[in-house]
Amino acid sequence: MPNQAPSTSCDVTVIGAGLSGKAAALHLSRAGLKVVCIEPQQAVRPPVGESLDWSAPALFEQLGLSQENLLASNIATWKKHVTLKMRDGCDVHYVPSTWLGGRPFHVNLFTLHVERTQLDGEILKMVVDQGITLVRDRVIDIDIDIESDGKKIRSVRTEGGQRFISPWFIDTSGMGTPLVARKFNLPAVQYGPTKVAMWTYFKVSQQVEGTTLYMDALPTEYLEWIWEIPVSTATVSVGYIAPGAAVKAKRDQGLSIDDIFQQHLMQFPHFEPRLQQMANGSVHVNVTSFRCRVHLQCAGPNWLLAGEAAALVDPMTSNGVTAALRQASEAAALILKYRKRGELPGHARKSYSSRIVQMAKFFNEGIEKIVYEPQVRNRIGLGIAGEAYTSPAWSMNVVYARLSPPGLFATLILGAMLGFFRVSAAICYWYCGLNKSSVAKQECRIE
Ligand SMILES: Cc1cc2nc3c(=O)[nH]c(=O)nc-3n(C[C@H](O)[C@H](O)[C@H](O)COP(=O)(O)OP(=O)(O)OC[C@H]3O[C@@H](n4cnc5c(N)ncnc54)[C@H](O)[C@@H]3O)c2cc1C
Incomplete structure (x- = not known):
């Protein structure tokens, strides 16, 4: 009986206090709004x-977390490059060219790796210090405002009543x-198969630099990979x-998650001391x-x-x-802008959704077609496939940051650029599929 539950009023209710929840709550509260953020105890x-993208440090800066302080307090380490290591001993380095750091581009050439437990704790402290009400409970349902033709949310209810x-x-x-997506039956597009991620933390005696991806790209198979990230x-x-189906097959043979994890790491001698x-x-x-998926409507x-x-x-x-x-x-900026009006106008909803959809499609379609599936990487080699994906992906985040704050016009420009790259990836995928029997090329620089 929803109306019998004790109720609390505020300006904005944020469901979830992960990274995006805490960040949104901070932006809104600093602008003077009364915010409640609901996050389960566990x-x-x-x-x-x-392993952060090159645009992330500036976004942390907006929250009040400078790159220098994150590094000094050992919450972050430098990420100056990404290395791709293959099982046959080849490796490829992806490093933004130094000329991009100079005039007229002034692009950030380094980014960070972060220790998430400490980082999340630090942001949580900021949330509490800011006076944001953090409720330890789980949202279980959403009540619709009947007067809005069922399009607006009126309240949310929690497990704790x-x-x-x-x-x-x-x-x-x-x-x-x-x-919310379930309540409003929002359509979504999915990419690739269900995947399983297994991860842990190892102590190291010597500091590691850069993100390293370990791959063994078999010509007929969907890619499986390992990351190594120095979080401190x-x-x-x-x-x-790995794809969920591959993990399930191993589980059906009686292997535990630990067994599967170790079995895969053992293929690379680098991990021997870690496995001890x-x-x-x-x-x-x-x-x-x-x-991977994106909801085609991300605002009401x-x-x-x-x-x-x-x-x-x-x-x-x-x-x-x-x-x-x-x-x-x-x-947060949209709520602040349209707060007095009481609702987001259609064009603001559309352009917010469009930016999320375009970026998610670009990243997910690109990585699936060019790197995960064998069609393109068999033809051009994994190293070059990585380069072909990484350069536009990195550039588009830079473009996005430069177009900010993204109005309708900027959203259209962004959409056109992302569309160009998506069509290019689709053409490349189609072309590589024309002659699947071509011999896989191994292109890499051996260090
Ligand atoms: C295996 C893996 C590796 C990744 N590696 C990278 C990487 O290297 N670099 C990178 O940039 N990104 C990476 N990501 C993505 C990154 O983790 C997330 O995008 C990021 O943490 C932002 O998450 P979020 O705030 O949207 O969601 P989350 O951090 O998941 O936060 C959601 C919060 O909502 C809470 N919640 C859930 N249900 C309810 C409910 N009913 N009521 C109230 N609260 C609820 C949860 O407890 C949680 O705290 C990775 C993701 C995965 C899965």
Whole structure:
């Protein structure tokens, strides 16, 4: 009985206090709004997302977390390049060219890796210090405002029996429980198969620099890969991503998650010393499954989706944190702009949704067609496929940052550029599929 639940009123209710939820709450509260942020006592997924895109430091800066302070407090390490290591011993380095750092571009050539537990704790402290009400509960349902033809949200209800009423809502509840999307039956597009990610943390005696991806690209198979990310001077995050079907087949053979994780890491001699730490039982392997997708509508009259609740981009793109922070900032700005009007106008909803959809399509389609599926990488080699994907992906984030604040015109320009790259990837995919029997080329620089 919703109306019997004790109710709380505020200006904005934020569902979820992950990265995007906390960021949105901070932006709104600093502008003087009364914000309630609802997050379960136990987070739905352990924090992950440690190798940042080049646009992320500026977004953290907006929140009040400078790159220098993050590095000085050992919450972050430098990410100056990405290395792709293949099982045959080849490696390829992806480093932004130094001329991009000079005039007229002035592009940030370095970014960060972050230790997520510490980083999330730091932002949580900012949320509490800002006076934002953090409610430890889980949202289980949404009440629709009947007077709005069922298009507006009136309140949300929690497992603990509380009810939160506000004129505005942001759903940042991540990939697991798309409450608003389900309530409004929002259409979504999915990319690639369901994937499983397993990851853990190892102590290292020597600091590692840069993100390293380990791959063994078999010509007939969908790609599986391993990441190694130095999240602090003494710790690396190591994760393995594989299609859900491949993991299920191994589970059916009786292998545990730890067995599957170790079995895959063992293929690369680099991980031998790390795996010895697993032998003494001190290492816990986290696991989650996900399917990349984007909701085609990410805003309604008084609600917005942000972060993974709106779009889930593949972890290999290192774009999740940037997207979450960017969408949190844009969602907050829209609420502040149209607050007095009481609802978002159609064009604001459309352009907000369009930017999320275009970016998610670009990242997910690109990585699936060019890197995960064998068609293109067999033809041009994994190293070049990586380059062909990385350069436009990196550039488009830079373009996005430069077009900000994104109005209708900027959204159209962005859409045209993203569309161009998507069509190019589709043509390349089609062309490479014409002669599948061509010999796979191995192009890489051996260090
Ligand atoms: C395996 C993996 C690796 C990744 N690696 C990278 C990377 O290297 N670089 C990168 O940039 N990104 C990466 N990402 C993406 C990144 O983790 C996320 O995009 C980022 O953390 C932003 O998340 P969010 O705030 O949208 O969601 P989340 O961080 O998932 O936050 C959602 C919050 O909502 C809460 N919640 C859920 N349901 C409810 C409910 N019903 N009521 C109230 N609260 C609720 C959850 O407890 C959670 O705290 C990776 C993702 C995965 C899965």
